[in-house]
Amino acid sequence: MAAAIRIKGVLSPVVTPFKADYAPDTERFVKQCKWLISQNVGLACFGTNSEANSLSVAERVELLEALVAAGIDPGRMMPGTGCCALSDSVKLTAHAVKLGCAGALMLPPFYYKGVPDEGLFRNYSEIIQRVGDSRLRIYLYHIPPVSQVAITLPLIERLIKAYPDTVVGLKDSSGDWNNTKAVLDNFAKTGFSVFPGSESFLLAGLRNGGSGCISATANVNPAAIDKLYTEWQNADADAQQDALNRVRSTFAKYPMIPALKAAVAHYAGDPAWGTTRPPLVELDAGQRAKLVDELTAIDFAMPGLQARR
């Protein structure tokens, strides 16, 4: 394994703000990213919860460049760069490396279902060879509930063997702890970075050699999640995990992305944040009010974001 400093801790698949005409809202995006960084949370921008697959390649390139231009450290960024088209994945990945990003979080091509591991291996292999940059660090993105295309244990093993300095980690959004545990047990001890895709598995992951988590709700509850990441060996770690779970499960009652955006809109006092790009639909007024009531009932109020107002 390369000796380069590896990104770890808590990362957020940053929600992407849109203007009323559904164009990406660069100004609000930069502001949100700066706030997350101030909460010690890294930027897994262009993830599932970022509506990244509703953005064109050019839109993603422009947003990432805006973050760097705003002075945010690319060493705290792990942008999503895995697309259906090999040519798009190569372009986005090369761009992220050129900007100095700590890593690239890579979905498998997700249109065709039931493809063989050989085809997925070729996809990643071609990207690595075409990018052709020793700084590239790939984090595989396993999210079968959405992508419907899995990153299997044999595929991980084959990729690590072929590209030990490049294929260095995985985000597991399967929601299946048994799978996360299997990835940890098989690969973590050799330095492979495993990030559960939800803070629900943060503590269990850390106790089994995990590297942190990359979680939707890190968009709204960053400080508390980072606190558990820092204090996971403390006596109150299980209580901290329980508190995180209460927030998570409240958001999980709603369509996650619209709910995250509704919360940012509410606590930042900035209704424009509520907009989602089609095919997603924002929460309606009733849902928004209910979400805030439920969050208030568990004493959650995004204090960091409120301070930003």
Place this chain on the structure above:
Amino acid sequence: MAAAIRIKGVLSPVVTPFKADYAPDTERFVKQCKWLISQNVGLACFGTNSEANSLSVAERVELLEALVAAGIDPGRMMPGTGCCALSDSVKLTAHAVKLGCAGALMLPPFYYKGVPDEGLFRNYSEIIQRVGDSRLRIYLYHIPPVSQVAITLPLIERLIKAYPDTVVGLKDSSGDWNNTKAVLDNFAKTGFSVFPGSESFLLAGLRNGGSGCISATANVNPAAIDKLYTEWQNADADAQQDALNRVRSTFAKYPMIPALKAAVAHYAGDPAWGTTRPPLVELDAGQRAKLVDELTAIDFAMPGLQARR
């Protein structure tokens, strides 16, 4: 409904040839498209079987322009233009309209699963309004086994009501005759064009008001499929359908796209045709030999393509 001439009959989701480095092979693509046109088969290029979702927007634009530059009538083209990103769908659809294509075959955004019909309606509605061209004819593309996102009957009804001159048809690749029948029964009588996504349902579709079919195997068996389209009211129509089914079911024993390409490679005497872009994998030598044996056993030999050699 508009009085413009509506494309109908048999269309092929044209297989896309790749060079050894996986770049699209424009020359072979144009040649294949000209051959299909000579067989009276229209070009639903950039469909699922075209590996379209493995192509970037720029790659699709270039290939479509090459067809028009080669003198092929855009009135015989229904390119796939539906992407995950609204911005990409708008770009491809506007481009197809500008070139004079007969229609655009549009997948719903397919990354996010379980999205509400309202979100899909907004997607199509935004595309129609942004393209803003009265020549646009949209054919909805229902292929839940792959896209995992369905075009429901209520969504079709809502889109037809909102855009009666624009949303004029649907390709049904559900593989579920009951769904095709329901779409036909509900919408065909008002002029909505319904294309089953397989020639297996060509005759049944025509008997219920269908407009033809858009089928993978039209890449390899175009003349016979078009013959049934033309002669469906003849006494031997059921026998013709049975013969088509034998060819289809032979290909269906293999991964469809690699098998189609292997057949073109074999009968055109042009091995380069076998290449598939990752994440797909070409048939191996044993599979190729077995496929040809099985096709030979049913007296199938792509005579039109052999004549091209």
